[in-house]
Amino acid sequence: MPTKDTIANLFAEWNAALATGDPRVVADLYANDAVLLPTVSNQVRTNRAQIVDYFEHFLENKPQGKIQNSYINILDENTAIDTGVYVFTLAASGQQVEARYTYVYELRDGKWMIVNHHSSAMPEAK
Numbered sequence: 001m002p003t004k005d006t007i008a009n010l011f012a013e014w015n016a017a018l019a020t021g022d023p024r025v026v027a028d029l030y031a032n033d034a035v036l037l038p039t040v041s042n043q044v045r046t047n048r049a050q051i052v053d054y055f056e057h058f059l060e061n062k063p064q065g066k067i068q069n070s071y072i073n074i075l076d077e078n079t080a081i082d083t084g085v086y087v088f089t090l091a092a093s094g095q096q097v098e099a100r101y102t103y104v105y106e107l108r109d110g111k112w113m114i115v116n117h118h119s120s121a122m123p124e125a126k
Helices: 004-020 023-027 048-061
Strands: 030-037 063-076 079-090 095-108 111-121
Touching: 004 023, 004 063, 004 079, 004 095, 004 111, 023 048, 030 048, 048 063
Parallel strands: 030 111
Antiparallel strands: 063 079, 079 095, 095 111
């Protein structure tokens, strides 16, 4: 069974992929059949080309995420969910975006892959 630390570290890998500025590096963390419900787009992304397209635009903002709250559930030896709240600092503008997130991970061919990622900006301003 994976540990909660193992699953928590997957976000650090994803955040490091964002820092590369390369949408393909980020998309490599998603399964080929992954579903992405992104923070700053109304379009549901359901294949690699669409996920790359989203990150081509999102990465222009030079985002870096920081988790505020994380709740990890290990479902079985091959599946885990990380859900919570994160804040993105968009270095290009200095803007911060607080959002809720859910990542569903599956272990495929020995590698943890994102199979579902939902991120939505908080509906209520602080």
